[in-house]
Amino acid sequence: xxxxxxxxxxxxxxxxxxxxxxxxxxxxxxxxxxxxxxxxxxxxxxxxxxxxxxxxxxxxxxxxxxxxxxxxxxxxxxxxxxxxxxxxxxxxxxxxxxxxxxxxxxxxxxxxxxxxxxxxxxxxxxxxxxxxxxxxxxxxxxxxxxxxxxxxxxxxxxxxxxxxxxxxxxxxxxxxxxxxxxxxxxxxxxxxxxxxxxxxxxxxxxxxxxxxxxxxxxxxxxxxxxxxxxxxxxxxxxxxxxxxxxxxxxxxxxxxxxxxxxxxxxxxxxxxxxxxxxxxxxxxxxxx
Amino acid sequence: xxxxxxxxxxxxxxxxxxxxxxxxxxxxxxxxxxxxxxxxxxxxxxxxxxxxxxxxxxxxxxxxxxxxxxxxxxxxxxxxxxxxxxxxxxxxxxxxxxxxxxxxxxxxxxxxxxxxxxxxxxxxxxxxxxxxxxxxxxxxxxxxxxxxxxxxxxxxxxxxxxxxxxxxxxxxxxxxxxxxxxxxxxxxxxxxxxxxxxxxxxxxxxxxxxxxxxxxxxxxxxxxxxxxxxxxxxxxxxxxxxxxxxxxxxxxxxxxxxxxxxxxxxxxxxxxxxxxxxxxxxxxxxxxxxxxxxxxxxxxxxxxxxxxxxxxxxxxxxxxxxxxxxxxxxxxxxxxxxxxxxxxxxxxxxxxxxxxxxxxxxxxxxxxxxxxxxxxxxxxxxxxxxxxxxxxxxxxxxxxxxxxxxxxxxxxxxxxxxxxxxxxxxxxxxxxxxxxxxxxxxxxxxxxxxxxxxxxxxxxxxxxxxxxxxxxxxxxxxxxxxxxxxxxxxxxxx
Numbered sequence: 036x037x038x039x040x041x042x043x044x045x046x047x048x049x050x051x052x053x054x055x056x057x058x059x060x061x062x063x064x065x066x067x068x069x070x071x072x073x074x075x076x077x078x079x080x081x082x083x084x085x086x087x088x089x090x091x092x093x094x095x096x097x098x099x100x101x102x103x104x105x106x107x108x109x110x111x112x113x114x115x116x117x118x119x120x121x122x123x124x125x126x127x128x129x130x131x132x133x134x135x136x137x138x139x140x141x142x143x144x145x146x147x148x149x150x151x152x153x154x155x156x157x158x159x160x161x162x163x164x165x166x167x168x169x170x171x172x173x174x175x176x177x178x179x180x181x182x183x184x185x186x187x188x189x190x191x192x193x194x195x196x197x198x199x200x201x202x203x204x205x206x207x208x209x210x211x212x213x214x215x216x217x218x219x220x221x222x223x224x225x226x227x228x229x230x231x232x233x234x235x236x237x238x239x240x241x242x243x244x245x246x247x248x249x250x251x252x253x254x255x256x257x258x259x260x261x262x263x264x265x266x267x268x269x270x271x272x273x274x275x276x277x278x279x280x281x282x283x284x285x286x287x288x289x290x291x292x293x294x295x296x297x298x299x300x301x302x303x304x305x306x307x308x309x310x311x312x313x314x315x316x317x318x319x320x321x322x323x
Numbered sequence: 324x325x326x327x328x329x330x331x332x333x334x335x336x337x338x339x340x341x342x343x344x345x346x347x348x349x350x351x352x353x354x355x356x357x358x359x360x361x362x363x364x365x366x367x368x369x370x371x372x373x374x375x376x377x378x379x380x381x382x383x384x385x386x387x388x389x390x391x392x393x394x395x396x397x398x399x400x401x402x403x404x405x406x407x408x409x410x411x412x413x414x415x416x417x418x419x420x421x422x423x424x425x426x427x428x429x430x431x432x433x434x435x436x437x438x439x440x441x442x443x444x445x446x447x448x449x450x451x452x453x454x455x456x457x458x459x460x461x462x463x464x465x466x467x468x469x470x471x472x473x474x475x476x477x478x479x480x481x482x483x484x485x486x487x488x489x490x491x492x493x494x495x496x497x498x499x500x501x502x503x504x505x506x507x508x509x510x511x512x513x514x515x516x517x518x519x520x521x522x523x524x525x526x527x528x529x530x531x532x533x534x535x536x537x538x539x540x541x542x543x544x545x546x547x548x549x550x551x552x553x554x555x556x557x558x559x560x561x562x563x564x565x566x567x568x569x570x571x572x573x574x575x576x577x578x579x580x581x582x583x584x585x586x587x588x589x590x591x592x593x594x595x596x597x598x599x600x601x602x603x604x605x606x607x608x609x610x611x612x613x614x615x616x617x618x619x620x621x622x623x624x625x626x627x628x629x630x631x632x633x634x635x636x637x638x639x640x641x642x643x644x645x646x647x648x649x650x651x652x653x654x655x656x657x658x659x660x661x662x663x664x665x666x667x668x669x670x671x672x673x674x675x676x677x678x679x680x681x682x683x684x685x686x687x688x689x690x691x692x693x694x695x696x697x698x699x700x701x702x703x704x705x706x707x708x709x710x711x712x713x714x715x716x717x718x719x720x721x722x723x724x725x726x727x728x729x730x731x732x733x734x735x736x737x738x739x740x741x742x743x744x745x746x747x748x749x750x751x752x753x754x755x756x757x758x759x760x761x762x763x764x765x766x767x768x769x770x771x772x773x774x775x776x777x778x779x780x781x782x783x784x785x786x787x788x789x790x791x792x793x794x795x796x797x798x799x800x801x802x803x804x805x806x807x808x809x810x811x812x813x814x815x816x817x
Contacts, residue, residue: 142814
């Protein structure tokens with residue numbers, strides 16, 4: 036690669052940046068990212084936030100957590116939409132049976148997502164839903180595409196990720212857990228009991244958010260709240276929820292200095308090798 | 324007139340309009356006239372005079388449309404046909420037969436032909452030919468012996484004995500003239516002009532001059548709606564979808580010039596596929612925004628053909644294809660700014676996406692949300708084809724769930740007191756212990772919508788031990804509306 040040789044980067048940060056660029060799927064560096072506004076969470080994500088032109092997945096931990104997982108996605112879409120021109124809509128593509136009921140406009144409104152900007156697409160089956168999502172991404176007309184599908188194979192997720200990458204639009208997918216995919220981030224969402232607000236009322240939604248997989252990032256688990264008034268994420272106090280303390284935290288062990296850096300690097304490599312494997316399989320399948 | 328109820332032409336029939344002091348007669352038939360009724364009579368008086376009176380409401384919009392249709396028909400005589408406007412009574416036509424009469428064997432023959440045809444339509448008509456539109460109007464309306472053909476230059480003599488009303492004047496001008504003692508047009512022509520000009524608006528002398536040919540009166544000719552249609556016959560029948568789309572693209576390109584010329588774009592298109600064995604398949608394409616883009620139309624046809632693949636039988640192939648724009652809408656010319664191309668093109672990109680999705684998935688599957696002013700949660704919004712209404716600010720004291728169940732589902736609830744919040748409930752076979760309940764939010768039935776009273780609902784937001792949140796309601800008030808209130812799960816919070 037002559038250009039790489041010609042301006043050889045000097046310091047370590049540049050080398051890391053250059054390597055990240057080369058490691059990316061097709062060399063495109065996507066600069067825009069959406070931070071959650073939570074330093075503890077954003078530090079785990081590669082660019083300090085969710086990459087815009089990419090596929091992100093959220094799965095409910097149990098069937099009863101489906102509304103929670105959808106709510107998490109809607110909250111992300113709402114904060115994302117607050118940053119783009121007000122005319123751009125957000126497209127919700129649903130396959131039959133993928134959601135617990137009909138998404139309600141007043142419900143969207145409560146999350147700070149203007150229902151007038153919502154376009155609902157009810158596909159007759161998963162195939163149509165996939166087609167509609169890809170079509171929407173390729174047109175680059177919506178600010179974000181949200182999908183809720185039942186089954187999705189690896190090749191389909193690859194197609195969708197490329198479409199998202201090319202149009203620089205995020206695709207937020209709600210799907211059942213435990214299926215292979217190329218998603219940049221994969222989240223597991225479970226409902227959690229929120230601490231009542233100072234009036235003793237049930238406050239905003241509270242989720243136990245698990246970042247199960249993240250390319251170029253680190254997994255983690257947090258207890259996240261979403262505030263209806265300010266439309267912002269916040270970290271819930273861990274002690275407020277007794278169930279949370281029982282969950283084993285997959286975060287890094289308490290070590291300092293060099294040891295910790297070593298661990299970081301090890302985990303990053305692990306993540307990376309895990310990411311590449313399905314991709315190679317996919318490539319081989321295409322070649323054959 | 325409404326065409327729904329049968330009308331007996333032998334019996335008195337009137338059309339009414341709402342006016343000051345109650346409904347008044349706008350038009351009537353001969354039988355009604357014979358019964359002593361007249362235009363402008365009150366309906367109450369008319370009912371007293373005529374026993375078996377048939378009353379219908381006048382429909383000016385339909386009248387206008389019918390007159391326009393008749394005007395389009397009359398273009399068989401001359402290209403310049405102008406339907407009468409409000410000032411002329413909106414019940415007739417001007418035909419400019421200059422240079423067209425000889426085609427029908429002269430003015431008298433033309434007039435006779437026109438009278439015969441109108442008679443066959445069941446339209447009794449009064450006809451007149453004169454040098455000026457004003458004179459022809461006056462003669463047709465007020466000459467005792469219509470049809471009349473007035474030779475050039477004879478306007479003054481012919482109009483002189485006619486009443487003032489023959490000048491197409493506004494009501495108050497007519498009233499003033501009558502009070503001053505002017506009854507006939509002749510008396511206006513005999514007197515000096517200056518006092519009239521000082522006393523009346525310019526309208527009076529303008530109308531007089533127009534009738535006498537001293538000043539020009541431009542007519543606005545009726546224009547037939549343009550037809551956008553193109554048709555291609557093929558040497559070889561085509562049997563593939565790709566070929567159909569390719570031909571349709573060329574058909575649309577044929578239409579683009581006409582659409583650009585008129586500044587319009589297609590809103591609804593119809594593609595006709597003529598099969599070799601005589602069958603015709605019709606494909607209708609609706610668009611969100613008017614378009615002139617052949618590529619966009621081709622893509623929509625492609626998607627639609629994919630969706631309805633099983634219903635379109637290609638058979639031995641299609642030998643001719645026709646594409647027609649059945650509804651067109653204006654496209655506002657837009658300034659193309661190099662810097663703001665991305666922004667300006669955005670609504671079009673969205674519309675194109677919605678079109679594509681609708682053609683492939685079906686029009687009812689792509690919808691937008693519209694708020695409805697209703698307290699009942701399931702009525703408070705509606706998913707429709709197009710919505711651009713602003714939503715109200717959410718009310719934090721009245722939380723609404725992210726999911727509404729399509730139908731409220733019954734739940735078995737244990738509550739401490741009958742009117743209290745739920746303590747435990749079973750829904751879809753699972754038992755949920757309520758840890759926190761918030762409510763009730765009382766929503767009364769909307770009595771103005773239905774005759775049978777709707778029971779009051781008390782909504783509770785409840786949270787179970789796992790943190791799942793439900794929206795439950797109790798139907799009916801204890802003691803007043805019911806003795807055994809039922810519980811339902813209506814929605815799920817995130």
